[in-house]
Amino acid sequence: MAGDTKKLQPIIVKKIKKGGHAAHGGAWKIAYADFVTAMMAFFLLMWLLGSTSNGDKAGIADYFNQPLRVALMGGDGAGDATSIVKGGGQDLSRQAGQVKRGDTPSRSTLAKTQLQQLRQEQLRAEVAMLTDLKEKVESAINLEKLAPFRSQILMDMTREGLRIQIVDSQNRPMFDSGSARVKPYMLELLRALGGVLATVPNYITIEGHTDAVPLGGDRSAYTNWELSADRANASRRELILGGLPAGQVLRVQGLADSIPLEKDAPTAPINRRISLIVMNQDAAARFFRPELPDEGSAPEAPAAAAAAPAKAGP
Template sequence: MAGDAKKLQPIIIKRVKKGGHAAHGGAWKIAYADFVTAMMAFFLLMWLLGSTTEGDKKGIADYFASPLKVAMFGGSGSGDASHIIKGGGQDLTRQTGQVKAGDVESPRKTINLKALKEEQRRAERVRLQQLKDKVEKIIADNPKIAALGGQIRLDMTREGLRIQIVDENNRPMFDSGSAVVKPYMRELLQELGYVLSEVPNRLTLEGHTDAQPFSGGERGYSNWELSADRANASRRELLAGGLPDARVLRVQGLASSKLLETQDPKNPINRRISIIVMNRDAEDAVLKNLTDDEDAPADAAPPAASQAPAQAPPQASSSAPVSR
């Protein structure tokens, strides 16, 4: 019986239900996405309003106030008036707002070249006047050079600042018929070379003599060769003072063709060295002449040399006059 009771006993199955995490909701993600979208639209609207002109704003407002009227009859905000459909232009900002590159040609800026060149000339005149004042101060401050002050002449010419060193009977720059610079003139020329190295202008050196001719100078060594040799000797002293060689544009001997004292051609004042600090116009004219000479035909007659070759002067006879 006991065995039968066991067989009839019911079997009870207990199912244990374990607790789990609650399901995650996704509603906050949707809200956050909506918020970001709204902020992006807001900032985009602010940017568009900030980059639109007042005229465009008025046109847009008029269009949305009465779109059919603006589209049919035109008016502010109607876009390109040349379009076949009024109000259907390329862009509301075409005429009064921001214009795309290439849609409308930008106005060309006109430059007054004449006024610009005149301003450059004025600035150059001021710079050359400052150089003139500086040279005068150097002459006054140096006792040795100050003793030569009467032989130094500074003036402004059409070509620029001209510095002339003239002869005196008791203090010549060179011995008679010689191209060797006197020692007391070397210091002056070297000091000038140092000062002139500080300005960018190019230089012309001219040698001059009086009208006293050499014996047999017409076919031999004459005032032309002597004046060119003296100009070259002065150039070498300027270079010794620090002047760059590239700054010398022209060296020429003019003999007695340009006298200071025309009434007395043999006056010692006619024997001189001229140093011309050229302005831009004079420099351009010289360079143009040099270019024109280079472009001349090969069979054309060569121009007169600006630098005569150095030759030993012949021994002058006692009865023949000797150039100074």
């Protein structure tokens, strides 16, 4: 019977059905991103605190402790900074992180500074050009035909520009005595200077000077004033014949003996001279607009050589 019982027992077969894993959601990615963002913000906060001075930290603390009082009374951390990062703000050249708005240069101040810098560059360029012109005049004088007149030419920089003075000599006067007629040997010098002066665009002033010996009597109709003006105008004509554009001559004037070169010897021949002034931009601007400020003072003329015995007559 026992064997029969075993035969009658049913055989149960368990079949396990394998199924796929349930799909996981993406919620963990959002949590991880929040964690990374929080850590980045934390380290950024630590870096900012480390780069902030103690005074700024105290100002920030005061602002959060008593924001109304700080906002009313002012102070660090009360909105007077453009950046708390060193070198930040509107001016990247600053070493301090915070920059007060009142310390930031305005547009008008920046524009004025830029104009001053541009003005300085223009002045340097003009001085360089006039210095180059002076060297050209010296080269022209050193030519074989003009070398004898080297001692009669004086050049210096004045407030108005480059001044070229052709002075008289006891043995080699520029004009006939009491006349505006140019000596033949001076024609070549004036025309050579006219060609050199034509190489620059600057305006030219021509001044005539005489010595203190009076021409004619007190009631004479032709005095040193008329003579100096006529000699300056005669020099202008020779400069133009040498190549100087007529429109480049801005002013021709006779000054008689009012500005002697040798003050201690007003009758010395060296006082009889023709001054050619290559005007700079400021001098030309003051001529066209006399209301412009006249800055500086004209330097004194260079000391002249020992004066020769005075010649009778201007």
